[in-house]
Amino acid sequence: MLDDFLVRAALAGLGLALAAAPLGCFVAWRRMAYFGDATAHAAILGVALSLALALPVVMGTMVVALLMALLVGALTDRGLAMDTVLGVLAHSALALGLVAVTFVPGVRLDLSAYLFGDILAVTKTDLAVIWAGAGAVIALIAWRWQALLTATVSPDLAYASGLDPRREQRILTLALALTVAVAIKVVGALLVSAMLLIPAAAARPLARSPEGMVLIAAGIGATAALSGLWGAFVLDTPAGPSMISAAALLFAVTSAGRFLKK
């Protein structure tokens, strides 16, 4: 069954959708959308470094994404405006990555596979990496769920309860770097944060509890992944962008539903 490239693609999309749901909800609740963007864009630099050093791409992207996230955290702690820091870092990392890739000796590389994903070329090994990464992200967030939620509602309340909100922030940063690393192959560096944010945003009008929002986001993300893939197959469109378009369509539907109810 795994010999069919479409089955592999569907499983890769599902794996990403499941990991993106809980993380994407936190990205929405904590207003980290640009943070996700910056981390994901930095991944291109990771791709360049991995190729130059002949390391696995997943490892390079994860390390660079993690460094990027830590850098953003350190700079904003020093009182620089988050908005500006992220704008500078996100695009600098992307540009630097694109420049760095051209210095990698050997074959000229098809960058669009890393920018927009190449889900139809997912191998069995890729699939194992994607599901292992997704499992790790889900396990991390499930383990810290109550503490993460408390720190999201109010860092001060978390402190009063003996928690350390900075530690919870680091957990999310780690989960984000992991997600970016496994998502590169599926939707690409440019659309990772869309895969995080859009299903969560689409789930919001239907949800009445944080847990409910995560489950609905997972359902919406999975639906978007599968229908996007099907659309790509039928219409012969790029798979990653088709999945995000499907998610955007679902967002439009749930938002319109809320608007009409009012």
Next chain:
Amino acid sequence: MTLIEAQRLEVTLGSHKVLSNVDFHVDPGEIVTIVGPNGSGKSTLLRLLVGALRPDAGKVIRKPGLRLGYVPQKLMMDPTLPMDVMRFLSLPKRVPASERQAALDEAGAGALGDRPMAALSGGQFQRVLLARALLEKPDLLLLDEPTQGLDQPGSAAFYRQVEQIREQLGCAVVMVSHELHVVMSASDRVVCLNGHVCCQGHPEVVAQAAEYRALFGTGTAGALALYRHEHSHRHDAGCDHDHDHTRDHTHAHPRSEAH
């Protein structure tokens, strides 16, 4: 044994020195009211006690195993986070629904359980925060301007409730108030803060006097009392704030005025 003790706290936020040389302590079962004008560092002191802020100098010593119940002044809930009151009360520890309902009842918010947090009014939000603080089974309850936006009968009712809670739980209470002169009559101690501790003392229980009853209106039933500031110290160098409260209201200085 003292529950919590702050020694020579110094805090600078940006370039502004918010607190300097502040000593503060709370004993078990005590009610301490902190008063002071806006920007005097009251909330900052509370956040230092909670551990949400680190002092630039000095230290906060807690009794080992001290349980805190903290009611912040305000709390921004992101509208993208769907959460009703009952779910909120299960953070960070999961608590049985019956206990959560009991805490809501005790805080005077018994009917709010299934309301979304985002749909609560300011006063309702305060009560829900109080219910959550009670669920921590605190040794020390920290309240940041809990009566803001309440009229005097409302404040008086809230103060009576806090007194009841202290009796039931045996916890100490630290309450911050921007009211400089009218305080909770059950306060064991009033601390006037303005970047440093200006003065401290006991509130005067004046509920019996007819003119004070008229001043506070009916329906406050002795829950309010006056606090008389005694600022005998002088500030010469390095002091950029106002020590005289006469700008906002008539201020009785017993040393300079006859009573």
